[in-house]
Amino acid sequence: MDFGFSEQQRDVQNLARQILSENVSAEKLSQYDDYKAERFDRELWQKLAEAGLLGVAVSEEYGGMGFGFFELGLLVEEAGRTIAPLPLVSHLISAALPIQQFGSTAQKQQWLPGVASGELMLTAALCEAHNDDPAQPYLTTASADGDGLLLNGEKTNVPFAHIANRILLAARTNDGIAVVLLDPKAAGVSLTAQQVTSYEPQYVLHLDNVRIGAGDILAAGSDGSAAMQWIAERSTVALCAHQLGASDKAMRMSASYTAERKQFGVLISTFQAVGHRAANCFIDVECLRLNTYQAISRLDGGLDATNEVQIAKIWAGDVGHRVSYAAQHLHGGTGIDRDYPLWRYCTWLRHNEMALGSSAKTLAKLGKRIAAGEAFCS
Known part of the structure; x- marks a missing residue:
C-alpha cells in the first residue's frame, strides 16, 4: 500500500511552496510589525487566486479545483512555513468549506465563486x-x-x-x-x-x-450542533497544519544557523548538546507531521476523527512550545534579535499553541472521552 502523496497533492504542495516562498520574505513581513501596516498581502492573495489555490477545495462547478481537505491542509502547511500574511484558515476552512458542505444551492452560488476568484472575503x-x-x-x-x-x-x-x-x-x-x-x-x-x-x-x-x-x-437545531462540530474539527486541524509548517521552518533555520556559527573555533553543530537538542526538534516535528496528516486524512475521507484531531492539537501545542524554546536557545541572542526572522515564527507558534484550546485543555477533553469509553474502545 502506498502511503505517499498522490500526484495532485504533490502538485498543490509544490505550487503553493513556490508561490509563497517567492513572494514572502523577512523584509516584506517586517512592514507589518507593530501594526505599521495591515497584515494582509493583497497582491499575493490575488496570485494564489490566479493559480487556483484559493479554490483548491471548491467544487469545479463554482470555479474551483474540486480537490479535498487534504490538499487544502497542504496549502495551509506551506502558509505556516512562510507565516504568510494571508487569512487562509479563517477564509477557506472555517467559512468557505462549511458553505460548500452545508449551504443551500443559492448560498453556494452566492459565495463560492467569489471565494475561488479571491473577489470575496469570508471569515469566522x-x-x-x-x-x-x-x-x-x-x-x-x-x-x-x-x-x-x-x-x-x-x-x-x-x-x-x-x-x-x-x-x-x-x-x-x-x-x-x-x-x-x-x-x-x-x-x-x-x-x-x-x-x-x-x-x-x-x-x-x-x-x-x-x-x-x-x-x-x-x-440550525441539531443540524447546527453537528455542523459546528464539523467546523471546529477542521479549523483545529488547520491550525495544526499551520503549526507544522512554522515548526518545521523554525527547526530548519536553527539547523542552518548552528551549521555556520562557530564557538571556540569550531562549529556549534558539532557540540553534542546542540546535536541532541536539534535531534529532539526533528523528532518532535515529525511526530506532529504524522499526527496532523492522520487527522487530515480521516477528515478528508469522511471518517470520525475526534480522537485524532485532539491528539494532533495536543502535539501541535507541545511541539510548537518546545521547538520555539529550542530554536531560541540554539540561536543564542540572535534568536530574539528583531532584525533576524526567528522571533516572528516564535510568536506564531505561541499563537497556534493557544488558539482553539491549549494542549492542557485538549488533553483534559481527550481524557474525559477515554474515561467515558468514547475513545480507543471497541
Whole structure:
C-alpha cells in the first residue's frame, strides 16, 4: 500500500511552496510589525487566486479545483512555513468549506465563486471570552424572528472582520445551535480592534439585536450542533497544519544557523548538546507531521476523527512550545534579535499553541472521552 502523496497533492504542495516562498520574505513581513501596516498581502492573495489555490477545495462547478481537505491542509502547511500574511484558515476552512458542505444551492452560488476568484472575503468568529470551544457558544444567543433570527452577544479574536463580506458564527438557541453568515455591516453590529502578538488584524464582534434573514442561516437545531462540530474539527486541524509548517521552518533555520556559527573555533553543530537538542526538534516535528496528516486524512475521507484531531492539537501545542524554546536557545541572542526572522515564527507558534484550546485543555477533553469509553474502545 502506498502511503505517499498522490500526484495532485504533490502538485498543490509544490505550487503553493513556490508561490509563497517567492513572494514572502523577512523584509516584506517586517512592514507589518507593530501594526505599521495591515497584515494582509493583497497582491499575493490575488496570485494564489490566479493559480487556483484559493479554490483548491471548491467544487469545479463554482470555479474551483474540486480537490479535498487534504490538499487544502497542504496549502495551509506551506502558509505556516512562510507565516504568510494571508487569512487562509479563517477564509477557506472555517467559512468557505462549511458553505460548500452545508449551504443551500443559492448560498453556494452566492459565495463560492467569489471565494475561488479571491473577489470575496469570508471569515469566522469561533471564540468567545473565556470560551475557546467553537462548537459550544455560551455568550452569543439567537432567538426566532419570523423566518429569521435575532442575534445578541459577543465574539472575540475575529480575523479580518473589518473587510469580510460575511462572518460565519454560531449562536445558542432554545433547541440547539444556529450557524449563520453575518453581514458585518448589518444594523446592530460593531467591531472593536484587538492587538495580538502575531499582528494579524483581529476584532471583538458586538451583536445587539442583529437580524439574520433566512437566506443567511446555514444550519440550525441539531443540524447546527453537528455542523459546528464539523467546523471546529477542521479549523483545529488547520491550525495544526499551520503549526507544522512554522515548526518545521523554525527547526530548519536553527539547523542552518548552528551549521555556520562557530564557538571556540569550531562549529556549534558539532557540540553534542546542540546535536541532541536539534535531534529532539526533528523528532518532535515529525511526530506532529504524522499526527496532523492522520487527522487530515480521516477528515478528508469522511471518517470520525475526534480522537485524532485532539491528539494532533495536543502535539501541535507541545511541539510548537518546545521547538520555539529550542530554536531560541540554539540561536543564542540572535534568536530574539528583531532584525533576524526567528522571533516572528516564535510568536506564531505561541499563537497556534493557544488558539482553539491549549494542549492542557485538549488533553483534559481527550481524557474525559477515554474515561467515558468514547475513545480507543471497541
